[in-house]
Amino acid sequence: MSFFGKFKPSSTPSNPNVSPPAKKDPNAPQPTPLEKLLAPDSLEPVRADGSDKYFGFENYGSTCYCNSIVTALYYSEAFRDHVINFPSKAFLDSISDELEKSAANGGLTGHKNTSTTPYPNPMSPARKVAQPTSPGPNTPVKPEESKDSPEYKKRMAIQNGPVLDMTYDNSKKYGMDESLFTSLKDIFEAVIEQKSRIGVVSPHKFLEILRRENEMFRTAMHQDAHEFLNLLLNQVVDNVEMFSSQHAAIVLQAQANGGAPEKALSKTTTNGVNGVHTPSNGLDTRWVHDLFEGTLTSETRCLTCENTSQRDEAFLDLSVDLSAHTSVTSCLRKFSEEEMLCERNKFHCDNCGGLQEAEKRMKIKRLPRILALHLKRFKYTEDLQRLQKLFHRVVYPFYLRLFNTTEDADDSDRLYELYAVVVHIGGGPYHGHYVSIIKTQDRGWLLFDDELVEPVDKNYVLNFFGGEPQPGVQDAKQLACAYVLFYQETTMEAMLKEQEAEGNQQNKPRTSDAGTTPMDPSTFSPPNLSHLHHTQTVTDPPHELLDHMKPLAHAATAPVAPDHHHAHSQSAPAMPSVANLNVPKSKKELKAEEKERKAAQKAEEKALAAQRKESANKRMEAWRKQEAEMAQIMELSKQSAAEEARKRGEEPAAEKSGGGGLSRFARHGSMSLKGKPKIFGGGKDRDSSAGLPAVPQGAAPADTAPAETPMSPGGAGGEEKAKKNRFSLGRKKSTSLM
């Protein structure tokens, strides 16, 4: 993990020239790139559908997993519309009497005043520093802090507002119990109602409900964005279905009392519980399924009796295994390749009875309208006994069709377009940061990084293929890899239209607002500023995390001194290159070249010196705070041993295994491990909470395990729970498991 060592916290701008030429009045508000982008249309009325709203989300302390996913969902036009329009106005009107009644009886009052966390949340990093009265001791506000740092921009975003404090609960207005869905709906409606096109959402209530109902998200630790997506979709399904089943009861009750139910509702009432799935009177409870759900057909052929059995399984997202230098197309193909069920993963054949060897393949029978593609970058490695991040380079195109469909699938050549990428930034699964890059309806691609929203070039979207980090390459981009890809259904016509629009846009002269177009990267983020803090919207104080990145490179027992040593050893190989560059060349050339090198060397040395100083200070501070436990120290020293071994000239592969790096965060039995039950199939029982029993392949192909979390959606029967298991299908080759 030596590349981590390079990320020195030099948050002071090493180059003052980089900051924008706003020296005259530092307090004068500078339009942000987003404001500049929106400026031409600032006088136009705000759209009613919310498609021209560009709101950041406040980070409540490592809640970036939530922010990135919620934003990605918001910009799915279909999803947003459904959230806004459920329950439909017509339906609400029709049951308004019953609602009032039940409200009076206290029937529908859900959880009220259950707020357990104060508002505003003190965990919010951007907020914390925004209040000058209580500057966090760990985040000293440097007067000369760069205006280009994301931290600064995030704070400004909060300051400039408007900040939508989502502390209220409108669930009663929707005739629903308070739930994740109603809280999500609150957020969407608040954003849409807001007059301003930009601002920050403070999703207080949403997180409160999430944490109240889901133990695994209760801690302020880094969470898995994909698990959250899956949980959120499943809960929305539950909330919506529960609502309609409740109303089936209400309506029935009304009937019994002699009240005449709305005619249009009769279907619901007569069909009873089954009726909830039929879209009647605009009460379409299947919309989440319609959007995200697809069907997989798994064909299993028993090798003993040659009997083939078929099973259909629904999925809300697909989890695909990765291998280096592949495309998502190839990952999906592999997902549907024939797989042998053998050894400890045998198939229970009903025909011959008992566990048999079998061949199995899974193909997509019904294509979802929104394909949420989860790239399984967090893989359990046996030798390290923990999850490890895979940096494999996996390319993804802007447009996609699926090859792994069944022959009888409808519309099997459906065209998908990429509309959102959730990016994980960090060296391992237990820490890091999530951002999302999203295609908006008519503003091109935007980067949503918590509170910060910035326009980006279309090509920027392709920066997150991943790739094994190169030791010694000082490029933090190596840590950022696409984690969840959202493809949505589209048409050739729409694609052609968009391509033409893009071309026109590119051909527009840039002179009019040079430097403000999203095309011009130089307007934001000068390259040489230290933006490290991007990686740590985690609750841990910034430099504490840093401190973790660094010590990987040296022994944990000698915290302070080795840094210099480390830095030297890093730069050392560069030096000889200057001195004895030897090509049989004329003196003049040699001279010129030497000049080149010297310049480069000088610059490098300077930068290194500054970094060293900066980081040494930070680390000292951090070390004092650190309450390192024994096990962690052990782990760290193991890491550093590997690192040292690598330095001695072993192949870099040894070092690669340190990818998970930050052992301190390797909480054994962490919640996020729960989502990967099958990874542990047949593994040693190393931790009571993590070592879930092996799941027989045929029985429950659920990859993530929302059902294992205490979701307790009131009234959801056991059957519903079992159904939930089917979502988010992932698939592991038994051979590639360990």
Place this chain on the structure above:
Amino acid sequence: MFVLPPPPRYPNGQLYTGMPGGALLETNNTLEHPTGPEYQLVVGEGTYVLRDDMHLATPPPHPSDAPQPNNNPLATTIGPPTAGTKLSTVVFAPKKPPQSQSLFRTTTTQSTRSNFASIQEESQGPKSDAGSTNGYGSRATFGDGNPALAPVAVKGKKKDERPKPKNNIVKSNSSFVSRVIPHESMAKRLGEHSPDGIFAFANVNRAFMWLDLSSPSDMKTENMTKVLFTKAHAICHDVNTFTQSTSHLDVILGFNTGDLIWYEPVSQKYARLNKNGMINNTAVNAVWWLPNKENYFLAAHMDGSLIVYDKEKEDAEFTPEESSPSPTENGYTSNGSTDAVPLPRQSRLNIKKSVQSRNQKTNPISVWKLSNQKIHGVAFSPDGRHLAAVAEDGTLTIMDYLAERVLDVHRSYFGAFLSVTWSPDSRYVLTGGQDDLVCIWSVADHSLVARCVGHESWVRDVKFDPWRCDERNYRFGSVGEDCRLLLWDFSVGMLGRPKIGAHRGSIGNGAPVAREKSHSFSAAGRMRSKSNLSTQPDDSLNGGEANGAAQGARVHGVDSKASTATLPPVMNKVVDSHPLSWLGFQENCIITACDNAHVREWERPKEGAGEEN
């Protein structure tokens, strides 16, 4: 022998791209000879063995351009565009690939069917002299009919003397060129170079290298010449095969800055065109000399423009000459009511300056706006009649570039097309793209013949192997992001049948393009039933030509996967640890090049070995 001290090392890998690069890079090329089964390619005809693995030295960024350590994982700065390592090879006296004489080899046992006339004889009458570079006498070439482009007789110029660029690149004080390192005994090496030996040129970031691949291995790593540019990256280059001789090589280089350099390496002279992007300031993604033309070359710019330059003309500020839509644009057909694809503007050829323009004193000669988006590759047909271009928007455009007219616009299954090439007989076009597919397109049938499935990632380069093409079988290869080299044999018998052959349809546009589809289906059917490639092209060619001329360009829909034949590879192997960017076939080897500048030569199986059947 001059012994080099240990080469200096740079720790920073490929700083520009952040892409996987070598941990250590050296200023000198290194040569390795790894052995073992993983360095062998087993195909039907025998085993290809890795002969040489040369790692070209990738220069560090120029000091004035050195990237700072980047601590922002979300930094929006985008490095200069790079295209990996691209090569071109020069053989002065090539043992002609089989197709230059008879187009196809007739010695293999499979090809002795008596009634099998050579494709070339049957359908390619006027094209048969394509292989011989001077056989164009009566054929129309680019710029014919425009007196402004008629060759001017230069006084005192000897007939066989090629014009050279003006400036000496070694003594240049241009800020564009950083350093030129000619080999100290270049003249000697040039003299010793066998006429059938392989010279190779390679662009790697800001370096351009001239290598002698046939020199003894102790000399092989030493560049004939290495040119380092200051900031600009060379993205592509091409050597003019029409003018090449032992004393003269016309090389054209395209840069990310839009600049073009005409470089003559033997005399070390150069000239810079489109200086500072005067004519077009977007990066040059591909550059090709026009077939059998001494002076003209085509540059594909990033903004979707195809521009023909004259290497000897001066630049001049360019303003589009014809803003009114060209006749071609109006001549579009929608192929009847069945074709529901709206004709996108970008598929029409927007002629901003015609080659027939009388104003030809300065560059550019012609400017065509082909697409709104990046053009990833262009290729001229070996018969010199057609041009194929592929773009980011997923289109393959086949042009009659002599008449400045678009014939066909095809679409990828999805995503961008990244590479394009022609079969030696100019009958088929291959594309590779972001759908992980290699597609075979029939020019005469205006249709997709087959999709080749086997790559695990995007296909970056495709080439035919002219030494293994005969009238029964086309051999081609492809390389891609998956680090794999795949070899394919395209013959009638190997075409996988479409799963639903009955209704071959296109997708995404509602209804199939009736005429196109039925036509191509019948053609495909004939191919399958008669197993005879050469029976069908005449009528379809004529019909197609007539229709094409009458109706303008055909815009085709996308063929559904169920209705398309698929082809499996005959060889599929990881041949490098980095994404591959270039592939070439030589008489005695296959050459691959990767993003990390490894050039690998895979020696062909020895004659007779492995030819049991």
